[in-house]
Amino acid sequence: MATITKIQPQVKRDGYYNIFVDDAFFCSLSDLQVSVLSLKVGQDLTTELQADILKSSKVSKTYSRALYYLQYGPRSVAQMRTYLIQKDYELEYIEPVLETLQSEHYLDDSLLATNFVLERQNSKHRSTRQLNGELRKKGIAPDIIEQVLSELEDDDQLIAIRSLATKKMKQARYQDQTKMTQYLLRQGFTYSNVKEVLAELAFSDNKF
Incomplete structure (x- = not known):
């Protein structure tokens, strides 16, 4: 033995x-x-105890690597799983580590999505369509995305449109309302919200 x-x-x-x-x-x-x-x-x-010791060691190493990755910013469960797989950790040990990280709130997709949306709304003036796409790229589940985006008020989108339009109007081509409208619609904002905001602004070809 x-x-x-x-x-x-x-x-x-x-x-x-x-x-x-x-x-x-x-x-x-x-x-x-x-x-x-x-x-x-x-x-x-015993053989069984040796196996338990090795499993405990591998889970610990996987957990430590996960914490290292989190030092560089919050991650979704999907992002963490992908990272650990790419680092050659085994799924047998990855899944229990993911469960532990979620129970300890190191991984929280709902909170991550909420904070991400708030940050992007304030700094990048994103439409709900753009936010949806960005959250999907992070591996956030569709039901969480739907819940988070449903909490956005129309006022949030109006503020985003107003900020983006005001910034774009500094460029000569976007002083044309038609071009501004087309640009904002391409960003994923709704026509009704775009119309409401642009009606407040002064364009040479005001068509609303």
């Missing part, structure tokens, strides 16, 4: 240990995992 022959603290990572079985490196574990698994030098390991 295999035996733990050494539990050695890692030099570069506080709170982590290298586990040696029969004098050969077996895996690395956090101090919490060592405690939970009740591991100690001289302990004999």
